Amino acid sequence: MAYLFKYDSDALMALPKHVDLFDTTLRDGAQTAGISFSVEDKKRIANRLAEFGVHWIEGGWPGASPKDDLFFEQMRERSWGRSKLVAFGSTARPGHAVEKDRGLNRLIGSGADAACIFGKSWDVHVTKALGITLEENLRLVSESVAYLKQHFDTVFFDAEHFFDGFAANERYALQVLEAAAEAGADTLVLCDTNGGSIPFPVFDVVTRVKKHLPDQALGIHAHNDCEMAVANSVAAVRAGVQQVQGTVNGVGERCGNANLMSIIPILQLKVKVDCGVSPEQLRQLSSLSQFVNEMANRLPWQHQPFVGQNAFAHKGGIHVSAIRKQRDLYEHIDPLLVGNEQRVLVSDQAGRSNILSKLQKLEPEAGLADDDPVVAEAVTRIKELEATGYAFEGADASFQLLLRRSMSRFQRHFELVRFRVYDEKRGHHEDPESEATVQVRVGGELKHAAALGNGPVNAMDRALRAALVHAYPGLEAMFLTDFKVRVLTTREATEAAVRVLIESSDGKRKWSTVGVSTDVLEAAYRALNDAIEYKLVMDGVAAPAAENR
Template identity: 75%
Template sequence: MSTDVRKIQIYDTTLRDGAQSAGIHFSAEDKKRIARRLASFGMDWIEGGWPGASPTDDHFFELMRGREWTRSKLVAFGSTARPGHAASEDAGLARLIASGADAACIFGKSWDLHVTRGLGIELEDNLELVRESVRWLKQHMAVVMFDAEHFFDGFRANEVYAMQVLDAAAEAGADALILCDTNGGSLPEQVASCVRQVVVRYPQLSIGIHAHNDSEMAVANTIAAVSAGASHVQGTVNGIGERCGNANLISVIPALILKMGLACGIDADGLKRLRRLSVFVNEMANQLPWQHQPYVGQNAFAHKGGIHVSAIRKESRLYEHIDPASVGNVQRVLVSNQAGRSNILAKLKQLELDADIVVDNEAMARVVQSIKEMEAIGYAFEGADASFQLLLRRATGHFKRHFELVRFRVYDEKRGHNDAPESEATVQVRVDGRLQHTAALGIGPVNAMDRALRAALVGAYPGLEQMRLTDFKVRVLSTRDATEAAVRVLIESSDGVRKWNTVGVSTDVLEATYRALNDAIEYKLVLEDQVAREHEAQRLPEVHV
């Protein structure tokens, strides 16, 4: 293992570069939740987006003004001033300064072809744009980083000019120079050769790497850059990003720590949260996890019988390059009847359970059996802690159903090609033996069902008045079955103080929704029961004179 004492700064651009991935859309609230998780994980820099580029990014930076992060820093992304505009009068730079971020990262052209053909300006004019933009930002912000766009292509085409662009940024006071493989076409040795020269030229500055994955080389190029002296790494969780994506931090971080012995500000306990971070971002992006993803995939340490299984039972290192637990994963022996138990035990450690819930061996067996049966039909509890806790309560005999569904019916009527549909839900439930029958209109069938169900229950449980559905995601579990496929519905709910997540699965999307919604309501009522018990325990006994 390396004796290199460098501290490698990890710069996460999931919320900006990752959000440019086809098929992914993060709301401002999504970005806030992801940013909070990234900060908890220990990322040094979290790039939030481009102020002024979209209302979503503007709203996100407003939401982040009250952040309380212990070590992570928020970065606002932008570009150099527009040609023909003074940096002091450029609206884009002004938005970076006003964003409330801790640092700015701007990109500028370092490939002469982009300067003359893309921007349509003289090479010297581009150098002045870089110089003045960085200088102006440094007068207003403590940290300014410069992304040298298309640096490796530019270096191969015109080495002298590419270096002049870096010179301009460095002279103006840039704190970090990031070399970008923007088209993703470079190879590791090409990257390493360039980085070595840049590191020698600017020994006082942090030199970074920003690699795209168009040649399946982003992680390799990132590691090559660090080996050549780079101390700043940019990438995204799960490698999401435009076209073929960015360097995958989920692979880069353990490689730096476990294989190169480099410090990244993430300790051993933090690294154990790597898989959970990967799963969380997948859920927020509403995309299926890659089961064979290195380090964190469900099959990354899966063994299916034969020689491999025999070997790992003697010594896991014979067929595993690291200890799966070091990145929060588990070894899976697919032919073993114990598969799944370790996952459940790990999950139990993550949850804050009531003291009255005791998971003995018999209860664990019931939990394992329930998990296996439910996962077989498509359930997944990684992003649904509330549903998991309810499952645990049922298996241990600590679950009390607060209501019984008698029936529900949802009408979704559309008249005419261009007219909006109308949704209405009718619900019958039984609470304490009394039948409640309500109906509600909604913006879509899910909203109608949510309103009708809560309306039927709020008389008996007034606390449901504060409960709201804050996120709703549907995922088709098998494309082979087309419209007959089962779907998984993930719901996030909130009462204004807490948030919780539940899951439902069915071939009927409304049934899957009901199951997730039922768990959401039951979990809210469990929380209220806990609060009531705590208040009762704190009441002083009455004194009779």
């Protein structure tokens, strides 16, 4: 497989052998609209990042909020091994001696392993935003870094708005870097704070800075306002930076920060630059992404490169036929390298290859071939169901049950006798009331249950599981996490068929099922039936003898 710089010997010469990862999810990422990490969230994320192998973990800004103060206080007893905790702040305030600056002293008292401060490198920000002279800003940068170096082994300097500042006044932007370097800054981080840069000038600017300060370690901190943060970071590495800053899943203010979930595998697998992440740790990349999404109470981006649910999903029959012969024909890496997996979707574009791939995964020892009658039956049945409105692309559990039926590997755990749902509304302003009654037969024994619910589907779900829970106690842990209704055509108006998609969970895993009918409650029941059956199948629960038909 070709890699990015395979044929560029000059680029390979400039590439660093090793790059440090600097994660700012807990500081820059916490500024994302809609994200609010609790102290416990921050502690759990920080520990997970340390387990993954991130070198530098920026915990927040001591003194900026009680939450950040409490976080640093509670992290004093950490035992991370290689990973180091970083406290973030700014250069001293104008008009104050650095030794008396409250912000710098809070960094020193934070218990962090290192400090990272930002300073202005764009002349207009110095004169307009700070309202001081360019010379005064240089003094603040130099004295702030020097003061922190008396208390920390490692101090990073973030040159804020560096690329805009370099374009506006190259000489002054370099003077800011020189002031920080001469004061002892370990790494000078070039920041694309407004996120407006693109890779070509980033590479050029970093190359020029590298020549100007050949012995100084450099870093890159890119924002994603042009959707170039990852590309800019990789371009900066190509020019020789030794530290890359970013966040898990690219969270951050406005359009976000450089996404470490993409940068890490790009550097490690494609550019062959060591990020300090072992192959075993790299296989935790997808789960790390999911974990931070959970902590942020954020829906995952299913099409996110490398770690998204659909990053290695294949829908077209031609694609599936090809990857069955050689997977890298349509996959740029092995998904297992980043803890993801190949997914073969089933839809109206699917062919025998999709079905056969699914069947072989379900029954790897069966030795099924393209011309096997089981495959033909599955394809026929899927096409028939799709003609009535079924869509299995987002309902993998229903699809697996269908395949099990085709292979005579499915036995019902219960038979529906009847269900009835009441939905009553009294008065214009009163909330409606929903009640469902269900009769099912389990092993020849009749079971009956009734339940109230928040709407008819919720009532049906509760009643159905109440009728079955004595026979199948594991259903007590099951609950619905999502419910969607789609009208399949508008031509029949209220007589149109509807498709119901249900997502269920038992606290450990999630699965999706589908049902279609002109009656929305019947469609919901079909999806609920599949959800329950799938749960029982996955739990390895045997069906009663009377239902084995």
